Amino acid sequence: MDRRTSLRWMLAAAASLPLGDARFSPAHAAAGKSAVPYGADPGLLEIYHPGDLWPLTFTPAQRAQAALLCDAIIPADATSPSASAVGVVDFIDEWISAPYPRQQEDRKLVLEGFAWFEAEASRRYSKPAAALSTEQRHAICDDICYLPKAKAEFAEAAKFFARFRDLTAGGFYTTPQGRKDLQYVGNVPLKQFDGPPREVLEKVGLA
Amino acid sequence: MAMVTAETAARGKYDVIVVGSGAGGGQTAYTLSMNGASVLMLEAGRRYDPERETAMFQTPEMAPLRATSTPEKPFGFYDATVDGGWQVPGEPYTQASTEKSRRFEWWRARMLGGRTNHWGRIALRNGPYDFKPYSRDGLGFDWPISYEDMAPYYDKVEMLVGIYGANDGLENTPNSPDGCLLPPPKPIVSDLLVQKHTAKLGFPTVACHRAVLTAPLDWKNAPAKLHPGNAVAQDILARDMRKRSPCFWATPCGHGCSIRANYQSTTVHLPPALETGKLDIVTDAMVAEVVLAKDGRASGVRFVDKHTGASREARARVVVLAASACETARILLNSKSAQFPQGLANSSGKVGRYIMDTVGSDLDGQIPLLENLPPHNEEGASGLHMYVPWWGYRMQKAHKLAFPRGYHIEFTGGRRMPGFGTAGGLEWLSGGSYGAKFKEDARRYYGSFLGFSGRGEMIPNEQSFCEIDPQVKDKWGIPVLRFHWQWSEHEIRQARHMQKTFADLIESMGGRVKGQAQTTGDGAIHAGGNIIHEVGGTLMGSDPAKSVLNKWCRAWDVNNLFVTDGAPFPSNADKNPTLTIMANAWRVADHILERMQRKEL
Numbered sequence: 178m179d180r181r182t183s184l185r186w187m188l189a190a191a192a193s194l195p196l197g198d199a200r201f202s203p204a205h206a207a208a209g210k211s212a213v214p215y216g217a218d219p220g221l222l223e224i225y226h227p228g229d230l231w232p233l234t235f236t237p238a239q240r241a242q243a244a245l246l247c248d249a250i251i252p253a254d255a256t257s258p259s260a261s262a263v264g265v266v267d268f269i270d271e272w273i274s275a276p277y278p279r280q281q282e283d284r285k286l287v288l289e290g291f292a293w294f295e296a297e298a299s300r301r302y303s304k305p306a307a308a309l310s311t312e313q314r315h316a317i318c319d320d321i322c323y324l325p326k327a328k329a330e331f332a333e334a335a336k337f338f339a340r341f342r343d344l345t346a347g348g349f350y351t352t353p354q355g356r357k358d359l360q361y362v363g364n365v366p367l368k369q370f371d372g373p374p375r376e377v378l379e380k381v382g383l384a
Numbered sequence: 385m386a387m388v389t390a391e392t393a394a395r396g397k398y399d400v401i402v403v404g405s406g407a408g409g410g411q412t413a414y415t416l417s418m419n420g421a422s423v424l425m426l427e428a429g430r431r432y433d434p435e436r437e438t439a440m441f442q443t444p445e446m447a448p449l450r451a452t453s454t455p456e457k458p459f460g461f462y463d464a465t466v467d468g469g470w471q472v473p474g475e476p477y478t479q480a481s482t483e484k485s486r487r488f489e490w491w492r493a494r495m496l497g498g499r500t501n502h503w504g505r506i507a508l509r510n511g512p513y514d515f516k517p518y519s520r521d522g523l524g525f526d527w528p529i530s531y532e533d534m535a536p537y538y539d540k541v542e543m544l545v546g547i548y549g550a551n552d553g554l555e556n557t558p559n560s561p562d563g564c565l566l567p568p569p570k571p572i573v574s575d576l577l578v579q580k581h582t583a584k585l586g587f588p589t590v591a592c593h594r595a596v597l598t599a600p601l602d603w604k605n606a607p608a609k610l611h612p613g614n615a616v617a618q619d620i621l622a623r624d625m626r627k628r629s630p631c632f633w634a635t636p637c638g639h640g641c642s643i644r645a646n647y648q649s650t651t652v653h654l655p656p657a658l659e660t661g662k663l664d665i666v667t668d669a670m671v672a673e674v675v676l677a678k679d680g681r682a683s684g685v686r687f688v689d690k691h692t693g694a695s696r697e698a699r700a701r702v703v704v705l706a707a708s709a710c711e712t713a714r715i716l717l718n719s720k721s722a723q724f725p726q727g728l729a730n731s732s733g734k735v736g737r738y739i740m741d742t743v744g745s746d747l748d749g750q751i752p753l754l755e756n757l758p759p760h761n762e763e764g765a766s767g768l769h770m771y772v773p774w775w776g777y778r779m780q781k782a783h784k785l786a787f788p789r790g791y792h793i794e795f796t797g798g799r800r801m802p803g804f805g806t807a808g809g810l811e812w813l814s815g816g817s818y819g820a821k822f823k824e825d826a827r828r829y830y831g832s833f834l835g836f837s838g839r840g841e842m843i844p845n846e847q848s849f850c851e852i853d854p855q856v857k858d859k860w861g862i863p864v865l866r867f868h869w870q871w872s873e874h875e876i877r878q879a880r881h882m883q884k885t886f887a888d889l890i891e892s893m894g895g896r897v898k899g900q901a902q903t904t905g906d907g908a909i910h911a912g913g914n915i916i917h918e919v920g921g922t923l924m925g926s927d928p929a930k931s932v933l934n935k936w937c938r939a940w941d942v943n944n945l946f947v948t949d950g951a952p953f954p955s956n957a958d959k960n961p962t963l964t965i966m967a968n969a970w971r972v973a974d975h976i977l978e979r980m981q982r983k984e985l
Contacts, residue, residue: 214454215454215456217467218466219456219457219466221437221438221442222442224446225446225447230448249818250818250819251822251823252819252820254820254823268450272449275454277454279454318818322816323811323816325811326816339816343805343809346808346810346826347450347803347808348450350806350826351444351450351803351806352445353445355802356443356801358823359799359826360759360827362759362760362761363634363761363762363763363799364443364634364763364801365761366632367761370569370633370761370764370765371570372572373573373576373762374758376758377758377760380757380758381573381577381753381754383573383577
């Protein structure tokens with residue numbers, strides 16, 4: 178079997194996970210619920226958590242893999258915690274489990290990507306992905322982190338990585354910790370709106 | 385609130401039935417009820433209470449999918465619109481063509497307040513040219529009225545609703561008299577940067593006009609100006625104006641506004657109208673047709689009570705349709721009788737004809753000058769503080785441009801509430817970074833983007849219309865609309881010009897265009913219906929053979945049937961239609977009141 182065929186085979190196996198199958202849902206989350214859309218008139222004032230609306234997908238192994246990749250993309254630093262520390266894995270699980278066309282495309286991409294990463298870890302280092310050293314994980318990521326420069330054999334994996342990075346960033350920067358990391362200071366009522374401070378205008382050459 | 389059941393509505397005796405509760409229906413019901421007429425408003429969607437239901441301070445992590453859009457919530461989870469979008473379950477519409485460019489995507493909002501729950505609050509006056517476009521360039525149609533006819537009503541609506549803006553004295557961009565406008569919010573840094581660079585390229589950036597209270601309304605003086613000699617109306621309005629809070633410079637307008645600082649029909653028009661005791665509202669009441677009396681006048685409407693599925697009739701001396709342009713056309717086309725086999729008010733054959741949207745085209749850029757700015761609050765009034773009004777009237781007059789009508793530029797920048805896409809798709813700048821470098825890149829580029837949107841005038845054409853689909857019915861048994869659509873060269877060339885202008889602007893600021901400016905107009909222009917500025921379909925005119933309505937928006941064929949949404953518009957200027965819908969509705973409602981007083985109705 179050539180590499181391309183073996184990859185397809187692996188990916189097909191991963192993609193065959195049925196949407197919303199309770200076997201792949203954590204026990205606490207919406208077990209037994211089928212994945213139905215929230216409808217055109219959902220409760221806007223409720224606070225929602227992953228798993229509230231539709232069953233989640235990740236197996237424990239997939240959760241672990243998601244966490245490693247999320248944190249390769251957004252690690253903890255002096256300013257803010259890592260992506261996995263603020264619930265981004267749960268968010269991505271919620272996302273790929275959602276019954277909408279865009280999310281179902283991402284589901285395929287993400288689960289196939291995980292399978293590819295596992296196969297690649299095995300091929301390069303004869304190890305499960307979870308057992309890779311940081312350097313080894315980065316060596317794989319370096320090959321797939323930028324589609325325009327990725328070798329042809331890594332093109333599909335690079336598409337997966339680009340989308341996984343967007344999902345990770347989307348999850349992270351919409352948390353209070355992510356907003357703080359960007360030094361976002363809005364959404365607080367003000368008596369008046371003063372416009373930009375002088376130092377801002379000076380920096381942009383408009384003072 | 386005088387919210388009534390379908391049963392009560394069907395038993396009632398009213399002066400006027402108003403179909404629809406958005407900008408047109410809201411203004412019509414307001415003007416009529418404040419002047420003593422009894423009004424029944426029918427809304428096809430559910431009751432909606434913005435003070436109780438608005439998710440004002442909710443942030444993305446509290447919502448499913450970080451509040452991103454889905455087919456059910458096309459503008460994101462927290463958009464105030466419920467039961468609305470380009471698809472409404474059980475209420476389909478069809479397309480005459482399978483070609484993508486010939487489709488019209490029909491946006492609806494089945495809820496109290498209609499589309500006023502989703503809009504940018506951009507409230508621009510049409511200028512004098514916009515009422516006489518045919519006279520100016522020989523294309524499309526003139527309005528049977530002039531700017532001078534509409535101006536007093538623009539004044540009134542601005543005072544009632546609360547519109548911020550400034551008077552810049554620019555060509556075909558009218559000033560408002562003193563006392564009409566609220567002060568514009570201070571520009572944010574990207575506004576000033578755009579202003580500097582548009583000036584270099586020879587066009588202006590000025591304060592936008594939006595329906596947001598930047599200061600309290602003038603509750604001491606405005607009521608007397610709006611309702612002279614009507615002490616009851618003045619008192620109701622003064623009290624209601626005091627209940628509206630000015631903007632507190634936080635939360636997105638699109639979530640709705642429970643403090644009533646911005647305009648939705650439900651925060652501005654309906655509360656005082658209900659306070660008069662003259663307005664009854666029935667929700668979940670889907671109007672199917674206008675019912676004719678034996679003498680050829682409209683006797684009322686037949687509607688479906690969505691709670692029971694039962695068909696009912698409501699009666700009044702006057703019927704006003706404000707159901708949204710295409711829905712109004714649909715109701716008329718479905719109002720068939722022996723006397724009017726082609727639908728009501730359709731002896732000209734023009735009902736459903738000349739539907740229009742706005743030409744839309746967008747381009748984003750990244751501006752290095754705006755990177756790594758010191759943190760500061762840039763939310764302001766949540767929407768546009770400034771915009772670029774159309775600057776090319778003289779060039780067009782001199783035939784120096786390849787398209788005849790104008791567009792304005794809306795642009796968005798600033799350190800906004802981070803959303804799902806804030807640090808997404810950064811590869812084109814970051815070279816695919818991940819890890820610590822990615823976090824630095826996200827900080828660096830946050831707030832450094834500017835998005836430009838052109839919003840331009842479409843000229844009505846023979847290929848863009850709606851008709852009744854001969855087969856398909858909605859879940860209420862009402863025949864649905866089938867759409868025909870085509871942009872003409874005028875719009876496609878205009879969209880191409882937008883792309884070039886935006887690319888020039890971005891590059892002038894030292895920025896980089898995201899993706900590529902579209903050099904073919906086909907690639908640049910949004911699909912029909914996407915901008916949700918649907919107007920036309922029952923045009924007003926001066927010739928009964930060529931138009932559906934007279935200059936008072938009364939059906940030529942039916943003495944007591946009026947239209948006050950966007951359907952009567954003979955043209956669709958680049959100025960967003962909502963303010964003109966409201967001004968025109970007030971004008972028509974005044975006319976109805978006068979005719980009722982003269983016992984003509």
